[in-house]
Amino acid sequence: MRGATRLKWAVCATAVALAAVGCGSSSDDSGGGGGSGSGVVRASWGDPQNPLEPADTNEVQGGKVLDMIFRGLKKYDPKTGKATDMIADSITTTDSQNFDIKIKPDWTFSNGEKVTADSFINAWNYGALLKNAQLNAYFFQYIDGYDKVHPDSEGAKSTATTLSGLTKVSDTEFKVKLNQKFSTFPDTLGYSAYYPLPKAFFDDHANWLKKPIGNGPYTVQSYQKGSQMSLKKWDGYKGPDPAQNGGVDLRVYTDNNTAYTDLQAGNLDLVDDIPASQLKNVKSDLGDRYINQPAGIIQTLAFPLYNSRWSAADSAKVRQGLSMAINRKQITDQIFQQTRTPATDWTSPVLGDSGGFKEGLCGDECTYNPTKAKQLIQEGGGLPGGSITIGYNADTGSHKEWVDAVCNSINNVLGNNKACVGAPTGTFADFRNKITNKQMNNPFRSGWQMDYPLIQNFLQPLYFTNASSNDSHYSNANFDKLVNEANAEPDTAKAVSLFQDAEKQLVKDMPAIPLWYQNGSAGYSDKVSNVLLNPFSVPVYNEIKVN
Amino acid sequence: MGRYVIRRLLQMIPVFIGSTFLIFFMVYALGDPVAALFGDRAPDPATAARIRADLHLNDPLWKQYLLYMGNIFRGDFGTAFNGQPVTELLRSAYPITIRLTIVAILFEIVIGITLGVVTGMKRGRPIDTGALLLTLIVVSIPTFVIGYVLQYLFGVKLKWVSPSVSPSAPFNELILPGLVLALVSLAYVTRLTRTSVAENTRADYVRTAVAKGLPRRRVVVRHLLRNSLIPVVTFIGTDIGALMGGAIVTERIYNIHGVGFQLYQGILRNNAPTVVGFVTILVLVFLLANLLVDLLYAVLDPRIRYA
Numbered sequence: 001m002r003g004a005t006r007l008k009w010a011v012c013a014t015a016v017a018l019a020a021v022g023c024g025s026s027s028d029d030s031g032g033g034g035g036s037g038s039g040v041v042r043a044s045w046g047d048p049q050n051p052l053e054p055a056d057t058n059e060v061q062g063g064k065v066l067d068m069i070f071r072g073l074k075k076y077d078p079k080t081g082k083a084t085d086m087i088a089d090s091i092t093t094t095d096s097q098n099f100d101i102k103i104k105p106d107w108t109f110s111n112g113e114k115v116t117a118d119s120f121i122n123a124w125n126y127g128a129l130l131k132n133a134q135l136n137a138y139f140f141q142y143i144d145g146y147d148k149v150h151p152d153s154e155g156a157k158s159t160a161t162t163l164s165g166l167t168k169v170s171d172t173e174f175k176v177k178l179n180q181k182f183s184t185f186p187d188t189l190g191y192s193a194y195y196p197l198p199k200a201f202f203d204d205h206a207n208w209l210k211k212p213i214g215n216g217p218y219t220v221q222s223y224q225k226g227s228q229m230s231l232k233k234w235d236g237y238k239g240p241d242p243a244q245n246g247g248v249d250l251r252v253y254t255d256n257n258t259a260y261t262d263l264q265a266g267n268l269d270l271v272d273d274i275p276a277s278q279l280k281n282v283k284s285d286l287g288d289r290y291i292n293q294p295a296g297i298i299q300t301l302a303f304p305l306y307n308s309r310w311s312a313a314d315s316a317k318v319r320q321g322l323s324m325a326i327n328r329k330q331i332t333d334q335i336f337q338q339t340r341t342p343a344t345d346w347t348s349p350v351l352g353d354s355g356g357f358k359e360g361l362c363g364d365e366c367t368y369n370p371t372k373a374k375q376l377i378q379e380g381g382g383l384p385g386g387s388i389t390i391g392y393n394a395d396t397g398s399h400k401e402w403v404d405a406v407c408n409s410i411n412n413v414l415g416n417n418k419a420c421v422g423a424p425t426g427t428f429a430d431f432r433n434k435i436t437n438k439q440m441n442n443p444f445r446s447g448w449q450m451d452y453p454l455i456q457n458f459l460q461p462l463y464f465t466n467a468s469s470n471d472s473h474y475s476n477a478n479f480d481k482l483v484n485e486a487n488a489e490p491d492t493a494k495a496v497s498l499f500q501d502a503e504k505q506l507v508k509d510m511p512a513i514p515l516w517y518q519n520g521s522a523g524y525s526d527k528v529s530n531v532l533l534n535p536f537s538v539p540v541y542n543e544i545k546v547n
Numbered sequence: 548m549g550r551y552v553i554r555r556l557l558q559m560i561p562v563f564i565g566s567t568f569l570i571f572f573m574v575y576a577l578g579d580p581v582a583a584l585f586g587d588r589a590p591d592p593a594t595a596a597r598i599r600a601d602l603h604l605n606d607p608l609w610k611q612y613l614l615y616m617g618n619i620f621r622g623d624f625g626t627a628f629n630g631q632p633v634t635e636l637l638r639s640a641y642p643i644t645i646r647l648t649i650v651a652i653l654f655e656i657v658i659g660i661t662l663g664v665v666t667g668m669k670r671g672r673p674i675d676t677g678a679l680l681l682t683l684i685v686v687s688i689p690t691f692v693i694g695y696v697l698q699y700l701f702g703v704k705l706k707w708v709s710p711s712v713s714p715s716a717p718f719n720e721l722i723l724p725g726l727v728l729a730l731v732s733l734a735y736v737t738r739l740t741r742t743s744v745a746e747n748t749r750a751d752y753v754r755t756a757v758a759k760g761l762p763r764r765r766v767v768v769r770h771l772l773r774n775s776l777i778p779v780v781t782f783i784g785t786d787i788g789a790l791m792g793g794a795i796v797t798e799r800i801y802n803i804h805g806v807g808f809q810l811y812q813g814i815l816r817n818n819a820p821t822v823v824g825f826v827t828i829l830v831l832v833f834l835l836a837n838l839l840v841d842l843l844y845a846v847l848d849p850r851i852r853y854a
Contacts, residue, residue: 047812049584051630058586133597135584154596209630225631226639226812227714227804251714254808255799257695261710262802265703395815429583429817436582436589449586461588469588 039246039546041528043270043539044259047226047252051209054195055127055134060449064538066192068231068248069110069214071239073101073120074190078543081296081350081453081535083187086239087115087196087215089172096183096490099176100169109198110219110234117174119196121166125149126202127193130158136193138468139451142185144177181488183495188452217243217542227252243542244530263523269546270531272522272539276398279337286523292339294349295520295537296450298458299340300512301390301406304440306473309384317380319510320365322388322443324373325413328366331405332516339521342366343514346503347458348450350535356455356496358503365507366514370413377414387416389423391444393431399445400424406515435471446471446512453535455499459483463511474511478502548845555841559834564616566830570823571612579604580817584628615823625820627813633824636809641828643716644805647798648790650718650725651732655783659733663740663779664772670745679741682734694727694800711802724801728794732786739782743775750774776847784840788833792826 048062054070057063073088085091089102107115126132128140130150137150144165149158165177178185188194196215201208211220217239218231229250233243251268253259256275262268264285274282274290282290303310303319310319328342341349345361364372377383390407392399400422407420423442425431434440448469450457460483461467465475479502486498506512520537530545581595581604603611618625624633666675685693701723702710712720747753748771756770795807806825813821844851 047629049628049816058588130593130597133594133601135594137594138591150591150593152591152593154592156593224639224714225629226636226809251802252804253711253802254804254811255802258698258711258800258802261698261703265706265710267709267711427583427815427817429580432582432585433579468591471589 040249041245041247041270041541041544041546042249042251042268043541044253044256044262044268044272045229045250046273050135052212053134053201053209054123054192054197055132055136055139057192058135060536060538063192063536064541065212065220065229065231065250066195066214067216067538068218068541069212069216069220070192070195071107071214071216072190072192072195073103074186075241076190076453076535078532078534078540080352081355083190083452086190088186088189091186091189093183093186093490096181096185096488097178099178099185100173101176102173105172106238107215108236108238109200109213109215110236111198111200111213113198113200114171115196115215116171117168118171119198120194121162121168121174122202123195123197124166125162126197128163129161130156139188139191139193142178142180142182144179146179181484183487183490184454184456184492187454188457191452217241218248221247241542245528245542245544245546248541248544260523263525266525266527269525269528270522270539270544271524272520272533272537274339274521274523276337279339282521282523289524289526289531291522291524291531291533292519293533294341294517295533296348296350296453296535297518297537298343298346298348298448299515299518300343300346300446300448301443301515302446302472302512303443303510304438304472305475305511306438307441309441312381314380315384316509317376318383319380319513321373321376321378321380322410323362323365323510323513324367324369324376325410326406326513326515327368327409328516329368331402331409335402335405336516339519340516341519343516346463346506346512346514347455348517350450351453351455351458354493354496355453356458356499358500361500361503362507362514365510368409373413383414383419387418388420389442390420391423391425391431391434391440391442393426393428393445394424395427403445438473443513444471447518450536455496455503456483456487459499459502460487463506472511474509476505476509479505552838552842555838559831562834563827563830567616567823567827568612570826571615571819572608574814574817574819574822575608575611580628580819583817615820619827624824627821628816628818633820636821637824637828640805640809640825643803644791644794644798644807646716646718647721647725647728647794647803647805648787650721651729651790652783652787654726654729655733655736655786659736660740660772660776660779662737664744664767666737667741667744667775668748668767670741675741678737682737685730685734690727690731690796691800693730694724694797697723697727698800714804716803716805721803724797724803727800728790728797732782732790735782736779739779740775743778744771747771747775773847777844780843780847781840784836784843785833787836788829791832792829 046061049059050056050062052062052065054066057066071086073086074083075086076083087103087107089104091099091101093099109115124140127134128137128146128149140146143163145160145163148160149163151158167175169175198213200213211223217234217237219234221230221232223229232247256273259268259271260275260278263271305311332338332340332342344359344366347357349357351357390403392403403422407422410420411417448462461469463470463474463479464483465480482498482502486495489495489498520533522533522539524531528544528546530543532540532543534540581598582590599605603614626632627636662678666678669675698710701707708723712724753771756766791806794805795811798805798807809821810825
């Protein structure tokens with residue numbers, strides 16, 4: 001049997017080689033269980049980009065989990081977005097710069113450890129320290145001593161390991177000194193970067209990351225990175241908002257179409273990202289189990305004001321003209337199937353009127369008006385070089401369609417087919433690099449998702465001189481002055497109106513054209529009820545009831 | 548034979564080094580990944596510098612490559628951005644994709660070769676024309692269309708299977724995705740087998756075998772099929788690598804967290820360790836599959852010998 005021996009040889013050789021590479025191992029996934037067990041919500045998820053720790057999580061997917069397993073000093077009301085006291089008993093200040101924070105004594109982490117002033121101070125110091133390279137470090141930038149713990153320039157070393165602005169008074173009280181006046185600082189404290197951390201985080205960081213321990217209504221039961229996480233209701237939770245269900249199973253989907261199909265097949269209870277291709281059918285498929293409501297996200301077209309093409313004195317007129325040349329209503333209806341709302345200011349409807357949202361603040365400059373648009377662009381000297389491009393990244397978010405539509409709208413107004421074309425960049429990373437390195441010559445897409453529902457967050461980081469996300473590198477003394485005044489103003493209503501005055505400066509200079517407010521969308525199965533999206537367009541998991 | 552195998556294994560070393568360097572170079576050329584970590588926000592220079600230093604991004608390319616290769620030989624494939632070691636990702640993703648590939652290959656062999664033999668023997672008959680037409684349709688429809696349609700049909704309408712595969716991905720859940728993955732190759736296998744069988748039915752040795760009075764079954768299986776399988780085996784062998792790496796579309800549609808999923812994430816996030824680690828293993832699989840194919844030639848056709 002010559003043939004047979006040869007075959008044996010072939011199999012052996014391959015087997016040896018395979019074993020050498022180490023492919024032979026078999027995984028021992030425990031299956032994860034889950035299923036339609038009693039009272040468990042099965043929800044779609046995306047793989048978090050970064051390790052799940054409060055100061056290093058800056059995107060929604062990781063944020064979802066942190067919001068379930070942690071509670072901070074404040075919590076944003078799911079309906080109104082108003083910051084209300086959670087662990088904080090009181091936060092008081094007399095000068096808008098020194099804050100006295102008292103915390104409630106009865107909070108504990110799920111491992112039994114008490115939540116004390118130290119839990120906050122240590123967590124914030126960790127988040128701010130340069131050595132830890134936390135993505136959210138800049139949240140602590142207003143705290144006194146930040147420049148020593150986290151020097152801003154490249155290559156600099158930190159000269160202190162703790163923020164000098166944080167002082168412990170007792171286990172239930174600590175003081176925060178800021179490096180500038182910031183009257184609405186307490187309202188920022190609901191953001192996940194400010195969550196407290198237990199000792200276990202510092203003692204055994206690697207293990208903590210495998211199975212995070214927090215103080216929120218859920219505990220992590222099992223976590224298979226990249227595929228799923230099972231969260232269980234924590235029975236020892238004493239906060240005012242315990243989970244209304246037995247737990248949440250988060251499953252990672254790479255394709256939101258598949259998640260939607262799973263929802264239709266009854267394999268999933270909640271999808272918080274309806275695929276664009278299904279928007280036409282979603283109402284007939286799900287009926288009133290489809291949610292479409294404004295979220296704290298605004299999309300704009302930002303201009304590189306550092307570039308000579310856009311820095312001329314009359315250039316603002318061109319930008320205003322371009323803004324008036326975009327038929328926002330048509331694009332949001334046709335392309336986005338009303339999951340976007342035409343923008344009429346630079347904030348978001350989720351702020352509410354009292355929070356600073358003012359419909360129509362931008363006025364005529366953000367309203368479609370072909371004749372006026374053409375006239376303004378001509379007065380401003382025409383498009384620089386006769387044509388513009390709109391930059392976007394081609395890898396995620398399907399921006400091509402709307403960028404082309406915006407360009408079409410501009411081209412129609414100007415009666416010139418070549419006035420505006422889209423300019424894709426391959427990857428998001430590359431796109432961001434170009435923007436950060438000031439290499440843009442033309443307007444580019446820009447999105448802003450709020451960190452906390454304050455008008456300050458929509459204006460200061462984006463348009464204040466040298467602010468962290470000022471992609472346009474806009475600088476206006478009047479705008480800066482008004483923002484500073486607003487931050488120093490202890491009366492919220494007055495502060496908001498000062499911020500709006502600052503916003504009016506943006507109408508004149510138009511450093512970025514507001515396009516539309518993005519909505520959050522979600523769909524759920526008939527097995528669950530009481531599903532809401534909060535202003536961050538994240539489902540309020542702990543309120544979901546399983547029928 | 549033994550020496551031949553050893554020579555082939557040694558030849559893999561330069562191929563391995565060359566291909567990993569090319570992949571490393573290409574991922575590197577995609578640009579700086581750090582900016583994407585910060586979303587739509589400008590990174591603060593100090594944190595960005597810190598992350599770049601941790602990832603050795605400031606070193607020249609050759610130094611990064613040497614560092615990376617040095618770590619690989621110590622069994623360290625680097626870390627993905629979510630803090631997970633790439634070896635862990637490899638361990639969780641490869642078994643799943645291997646299972647999926649096995650299902651797909653089985654479909655190719657069982658259905659593809661059977662159909663090929665049947666059509667090859669009955670050239671010009673309705674069954675032949677029918678099968679050819681069917682393969683033509685399958686080849687011309689893109690995988691993602693077939694994938695979504697079958698998913699909707701079997702998963703949502705008929706409810707025979709779950710539309711997506713659970714994280715542990717057992718064999719029985721991989722039947723539908725495996726079929727979708729195999730379909731295009733299956734059509735090629737059918738056509739290749741058919742042509743090869745059709746050609747060999749007229750060969751001298753087949754006529755001799757028939758003249759000897761051997762039973763028809765033995766003529767077809769032992770004499771005709773065995774000699775007709777060489778091009779088919781070549782195709783299936785190279786297809787193993789293609790199926791494992793090319794499962795990105797299928798894995799996305801059925802939410803299978805295998806190699807395709809990890810590669811997709813790695814590329815999207817510009818994460819060199821993940822991409823290079825996965826492709827490196829793919830390269831090895833490809834090389835081994837080719838070696839296996841070459842060795843199988845000798846088994847199938849005694850005229851081919853390796854000294």
